[in-house]
Amino acid sequence: MSDLDPRVVQGRRVLGVVPGQPPGGDRKVPDEQDLVMVSPHLLVRHAVVALTVLLLVLIVAVLFDAPLREVANPFETPNPEKAPWYFAALQELLSHFHPMVAGVLVPGAIVGGLIALPYIDRSRALQPRLRKVAVATFTTFLVVWVVLTLIGFAFRGPNWGWVWPWNEWHGEL
């Protein structure tokens, strides 16, 4: 019915028509701070994202099989023994420092630091150039962590010795 109802134009009820030009000019320039309806604007985008992600998972799951090693054996440790990749950075640290430092203090400090972040960084600035200290600290942490993860995941072989991943591959997913 709404298509035919003359009182409704573009989803808004018309109260009256005034002759003349609108004060802001003929064309409205969309502002990034404008409020837009979630349905449909955000919903269709989320639907597209969901389908894309599921398609990606489907393709990966068809192409690659999940690993399954020999049955667990308490009398034999595989060499090298690798933690899941998201703990590879921790394992790399553990091979260098006392477990009290690398296994307890560092992860505790990371989680504690992340939780405390919004209470430490109280500035209202949003642009990266206006909050150099926070951005530099976080980026440094991120880079160090990614590098450690890569080393632990791909560059470590038997007895946790250094290997080049293009010579021998020991990464486990």
Added chain:
Amino acid sequence: MNRGVDRREFLSRGWKAGVVMIGCAGAWTSWDLLRPLPGSGLSGVIKTVAGDEVPADTAVYVRTAHTYLTRIGDEVVALWQKCPHLGCRVSWCDNSGEFECACHGSKFNRAGEHRSGPAPRGMDRFAVTVNADGIVEVDTGAVIQGPPPGSETIDEPPRGESCS
């Protein structure tokens, strides 16, 4: 103005204290409930091999006790296979005459004392008794922590390449 705790204040503090107490009771219950049951894992005294079969230059593995037996002087020592670093199985390397952990490369001498690598102490061990028949009995009920690093009591440098 301040005339101590009135009724309203008392009740307000009372219910908060009650919530805290129930929380503590719940935490205590869960903790106690989830502790390992007796008899799970290693426990008790395990009979192994005859005492005079334990060699003085290598180590014998006793599978039932998850333990290596070796002879240091006149004593038989029972070393737990679990690395004091992060729990991987330590393996005996005949070539170098050392215990080696594959996970992070810790090395221990034949007496289970820390030689190199990230392990915080020497290998953990069990109490050993030799019974009337000359059989070595290992008490796996209580783990004795390994000695701190830097205290090698035997002079046996690596005799060859490591096994890795």
Added chain:
Amino acid sequence: MKLRETTIGRSLFRSPDRETERDQAAGHWSNFLLHLYPVKVRRRELHFSFSWYLGVTSVVLLGSLVVSGVYLMFFYVPSPSSAYGDIQTIQTQVAFGQFIRNVHRWSAHLMVLAVAAHMARVFYRGAYKSPREFNWVIGVMLLVLTLLLSFTGYLLPWDQLAYWAVTVGTSMADFVPIIGGGARDVLLGSDQVGAATLLRFYVLHVALLPLLMVGLLMVHLWRWRKDAMLDQTDGGGEA
């Protein structure tokens, strides 16, 4: 005739005819699923460059994990004598079993990546700043829960990879002062990884941690919805 205009349709949706934005908003509010969303968002939130859609990606992956995980639960018994064989059965005899296991495994890895990347994106956008501090804290908890769920799931196939990775991971608890040794025992149910550990990790993986995860996620999304209308423009250089 539209479903919405029938008697059954009206009982389902209860929403008025969607003629004006006000009607649409009313329909939005009366829809159970849509009530997770705000009615309106700032236009900039629509762009890919704003969020890289990493939050919604994480939620979609969680959904994929729940669905594939339930399939796997029909065929898996958490005991050392059967766990490994059950995985082999899933892979070789169950129709689409290998595929479902792959979906579960790769979704889990992708979710760790997506949640971590979501955190980084939120940081660089400065979206953790007042008044959204606490939603950032909930987000950190969700990241930790994601890692714990991944780690507990890692043991369940009961292969060499699982056994020793979990041995190493739980031995770290030993070095926590005072409660460390006790915490490790409570987690393992024994002095080494064994039958009790497998059952405990299973219960954590399929019941306790997912419940916590979904509960916290609801709070996370609720706060996002409440804060969606905030005008968070740059406050300038003032400290």
